[in-house]
Amino acid sequence: MSLPHALILHGLGGSGPAHWQNWLAGELAHHGGTVDLPQFTGPDSPRLAVWLDELRTHLAAMPTSSERVVVAHSLAGLLWLHHAAGEFDGALRVDRVLLVAPPAPDYADEPLIHEFLHPAADPGALRRAAASTRLVVGGDDRYCPVGKAKLLAEALRVEVDVILDGGHLNVDSGYGPWAAVLKWVRSGRTPLTPR
Numbered sequence: 001m002s003l004p005h006a007l008i009l010h011g012l013g014g015s016g017p018a019h020w021q022n023w024l025a026g027e028l029a030h031h032g033g034t035v036d037l038p039q040f041t042g043p044d045s046p047r048l049a050v051w052l053d054e055l056r057t058h059l060a061a062m063p064t065s066s067e068r069v070v071v072a073h074s075l076a077g078l079l080w081l082h083h084a085a086g087e088f089d090g091a092l093r094v095d096r097v098l099l100v101a102p103p104a105p106d107y108a109d110e111p112l113i114h115e116f117l118h119p120a121a122d123p124g125a126l127r128r129a130a131a132s133t134r135l136v137v138g139g140d141d142r143y144c145p146v147g148k149a150k151l152l153a154e155a156l157r158v159e160v161d162v163i164l165d166g167g168h169l170n171v172d173s174g175y176g177p178w179a180a181v182l183k184w185v186r187s188g189r190t191p192l193t194p195r
Contacts, residue, residue, distance in 0.1 A: 003032060003066070004069040004096075006033060006036070007036045007038075007062060007071070008024060009040075009071065009073065010076060011077075013043055015073065020177065020195075023178070024071065024178070033186075034066070038058050046115070052082060052083055059094065068094040068095050072099055074102060075102070077101070078119050080129075081102075081156075082116065082119045082120075085120035088125075088129075096188060097129070097133040098135075098192075101144065104148040106148075121152065121155035122156075123157040134184075135152065135153050138166030141166070159191075161192040174195060180192050
């Protein structure tokens, strides 16, 4: 079974070398997969319009000869929702998307992300953008309480995995290597489990 092409999207501030996203990219490449791990312009001062343009450029560059998978962490999860709610372009459609620890859509405690807040929670648009979408969150994520995460999943009509004590599912929460996310990218195997 061939590996999918993975587009791995970082959140605010990017993802450092110890982050599971970099580990995931390395593991996929090591096993012969193709990976795109872009660095968005202004990772510490993101602009929604700029990131949307860059996301769509990377989506357009994804090969059509293999399954197309997107893994979006934190702010990139909200970015994906804005993308999905935008004008539909069938050439940008992917097979699977994993939204990992997005901030609550109304999270107001970080001024740097205000442009990304309040994306449309449109399940139809989400299904036009990707055949399948899944949400995974930490049960104690300060950026998105589990109750808000479940409301988002319900509004989007997607499955959600809650990882107790997962925090923001980042390096600070102990998420460097994360075997479950690698399995999900390779096969779509669910549910997502702790590292």
